[in-house]
Amino acid sequence: MKFAVIVFPGSNCDLDMYHAVKDELGEEAEYVWHDSTDLSGYDGILLPGGFSYGDYLRCGAIAQSSAVMDEVKKAVEAGKPVLGICNGFQILTEAGLLPGVLLRNKNLKFMCKTVGLKVENANTLFTNEYSEGQEIQIPIAHGEGNYYCDDETYEQLKQNNQIVFSYADDFNGSRNNIAGIVNERGNVLGMMPHPERAVSELIGGSDGLALFKSIVKQWREANVSHA
Amino acid sequence: MKKVKIYVTLRESVLDPQGSAVMGSLHKMDYAEVEDVRIGKYLELMISDDAHDVDALVNEMCQKLLTNTVIEDYRFEIEEAVSQ
Numbered sequence: 001m002k003f004a005v006i007v008f009p010g011s012n013c014d015l016d017m018y019h020a021v022k023d024e025l026g027e028e029a030e031y032v033w034h035d036s037t038d039l040s041g042y043d044g045i046l047l048p049g050g051f052s053y054g055d056y057l058r059c060g061a062i063a064q065s066s067a068v069m070d071e072v073k074k075a076v077e078a079g080k081p082v083l084g085i086c087n088g089f090q091i092l093t094e095a096g097l098l099p100g101v102l103l104r105n106k107n108l109k110f111m112c113k114t115v116g117l118k119v120e121n122a123n124t125l126f127t128n129e130y131s132e133g134q135e136i137q138i139p140i141a142h143g144e145g146n147y148y149c150d151d152e153t154y155e156q157l158k159q160n161n162q163i164v165f166s167y168a169d170d171f172n173g174s175r176n177n178i179a180g181i182v183n184e185r186g187n188v189l190g191m192m193p194h195p196e197r198a199v200s201e202l203i204g205g206s207d208g209l210a211l212f213k214s215i216v217k218q219w220r221e222a223n224v225s226h227a
Numbered sequence: 228m229k230k231v232k233i234y235v236t237l238r239e240s241v242l243d244p245q246g247s248a249v250m251g252s253l254h255k256m257d258y259a260e261v262e263d264v265r266i267g268k269y270l271e272l273m274i275s276d277d278a279h280d281v282d283a284l285v286n287e288m289c290q291k292l293l294t295n296t297v298i299e300d301y302r303f304e305i306e307e308a309v310s311q
Contacts, residue, residue, distance in 0.1 A: 057292070057293070058295055061292060061295065062292075065291075065292060094295065100297065101295055101297045101298050103241070103242070103244075103298065104244055104245060105244070106242070106244050107244070108244050108245060108248055148241060148297075148298060149297070150240070150297075173242070173244075
């Protein structure tokens, strides 16, 4: 499976994302610059964390208008898996590919630590290697990770099982502790915690690896014939 | 040349932790009469006289990039800019 790691000016988790896919999973990965106008050669799209365009205006707002995002939208329409982590999640909400928005943490602090995450939906192409209700340990590193949406949107998210991860504890003010959501079709996941920083015991934990394995497993089942 | 002054504010329903922190400080300084603080953004655009329907243009830019209407409201004023 071949992944594109989209690089915006200010992305800083692109190397971790590349490492997770290439070295830990053993799949193909390439860096793709934000002005690229063709993503047709990739099977999965990864939007890494960081501070695209310095988070000017609002986090993710300027990245959302870059050329590659038109291609990301095409990939979403084609049903390809699209994963946005941290700033990647903020970009996906600003682009309208996921509902809601990320606000400043309720205590106004940038927080960097490992937190407990509950797998709310193990039935997505991103979580099939986890079990429902499982608690995993994943690092967070964000100042604007407070997920907000209106009541109507929240009810829709709940009804469609779009809430995929929630925090075990409330520390940033996110609505109902939401940490990650998928779109209605289930092929776009946005989450604030960093699974790509938890892919090996050597770096403190490997609970994030199953997320990447889930994507590959689903893709293999759909695209590789069992000869 | 026209000068457009855009004021972006968080919607009333959205918690403003930055505003709350500033209000806390004001209270500590004994400005007890302050009942709420909301912090927003102010943007200035200079628009060429060639532009038609500046009003519609600014609305479009606000919707597409300058604000996130999920959490923010905006209003703007258009002025004739004085040439230097």
